[in-house]
Every structure is written in structure tokens, then in C-alpha cells.
Amino acid sequence: MRVALAVALALIASPAVAQTDNNRVPIPLGSKGPPPVGPTPPSLVVEPVAMMIATCDADGDGRTSRDEMHRCLAKSFATIDTGNTGxxxxxxxxxxAERYLGDRTALPSPFETDADGDNKITLAELDAKFDQIFARLDVNKDGYLTRAELLTIRAVINPGYEKRKKGKP
Known part of the structure; x- marks a missing residue:
């Protein structure tokens, strides 16, 4: 009986008989195995400012007009300007920026938004900066931003791939 138990334990622990599921090739115990498979890097990304503009679609038609964006900016500005100083x-x-763009350092920065350099940002300055961003993102120049226009296609999905492909480290 002890011999049978010892043989069974030896077979179970043997690399050649390691337990596997039906979809995998057995990997000998103690080996590194295949490299882990990570998630596919995204090929479409969205800038924080574009994500905020998308939320300004008040009528839910899937596109944001300048007017919708400006109303949304005024509302968001007022929630932070609690003293109503303007x-x-x-x-x-x-x-x-943290509340509406997701991070305190997200662009546009206060330095590029503060047009007159007085260390204060007015709603007019914020509107002007967002108008510039709107114009940049409005690819077809129809006065509306669609979800497709707000997405950015990453040109390089796997940085460093070309170097490895050419045999460089």
C-alpha cells in the first residue's frame, strides 16, 4: 500500500505528468514557461480635455457644439469659483482640472490658459483656450465635435518595436 501511494505521488509531482487543462501544453515544473501575455496596448486614446468636451453634449445627440461646450465650461467654472469672483x-x-479633466496637471495648463499673465484665469480666458482646442479637434470644420473627432489614434502602439526588429537593443 505504501509503495502504491509513493508511486502515485511521484507520478503527480513528475514534470511529465504535471496537471494541465485541455487547452494548454504541459510545462515542466520548475521551468519559466512561456512569457506572460499582457493586455493589448490601446490604439485609440482620448485627451483629458476631449473627454471633458464629450461630456458637454447636453442634448445627447453624440456631438458637442461650441455653445454646449461654453455652457458646460461656465457651469464647471462656477462650481470651483465658490466666492463668485469671476x-x-x-x-x-x-x-x-482635477475635477473636470481627471488630473491637476492635465492640459491645458494654467500658464497657457492665463492669456494676460495675471496669475488668474477668468471664464473668458478658459473659453478662449477651449475655442482653440475645439478648432484643433474639429477635423471636418462643421462646428461640432463627434466622438470620432475626440479620439486620438496612436501612431506607435509598441514603442521600441522597430529597434528590436532591426536587431538593436
Whole structure:
């Protein structure tokens, strides 16, 4: 009986008889095995500012007009400008960016938005900056931003691939 038990345990622990499921080739115990398969890198991404503009689609038609964007900006600006001063300092602007763009350092930065350099951002300055962004993103120049226009196609999905392909480290 002890011999049979020892033989059974030896067979189970043997690399040649390692337990597998039906879809995999047995991997000898102690070997590294195949490299792990990671998720496919995204080929479509969205800028934080584009993501915010997409949320400004008030009528739900899948496209955002300049008017919808400006109304949305005014509403978001007012939620941070709790003192109703009509301006945001750079720290308050970072609060706005964190809440509406997802990160305190997301673009546009306060430095590029503050057109007159007074260290304060007004709604007019924010509107002007977003108008520039709107114009850049409105590929077909129809005055609306669609989800397709708000997506960015990544040109290089796997950086470093070309170097490895040519035999370089």
C-alpha cells in the first residue's frame, strides 16, 4: 500500500505528468514557461480635455457644439469659483482640472490658459483656450465635435518595436 501511494505521488509531482487543462501544453515544473501575455496596448486614446468636451453634449445627440461646450465650461467654472469672483487662481484652476479633466496637471495648463499673465484665469480666458482646442479637434470644420473627432489614434502602439526588429537593443 505504501509503495502504491509513493508511486502515485511521484507520478503527480513528475514534470511529465504535471496537471494541465485541455487547452494548454504541459510545462515542466520548475521551468519559466512561456512569457506572460499582457493586455493589448490601446490604439485609440482620448485627451483629458476631449473627454471633458464629450461630456458637454447636453442634448445627447453624440456631438458637442461650441455653445454646449461654453455652457458646460461656465457651469464647471462656477462650481470651483465658490466666492463668485469671476476668476480662479492657479491652485483653484488645478482643482478645476482635477475635477473636470481627471488630473491637476492635465492640459491645458494654467500658464497657457492665463492669456494676460495675471496669475488668474477668468471664464473668458478658459473659453478662449477651449475655442482653440475645439478648432484643433474639429477635423471636418462643421462646428461640432463627434466622438470620432475626440479620439486620438496612436501612431506607435509598441514603442521600441522597430529597434528590436532591426536587431538593436
Amino acid at each position: 476668476q480662479l487662481g492657479y491652485i483653484a484652476f488645478a482643482d478645476w
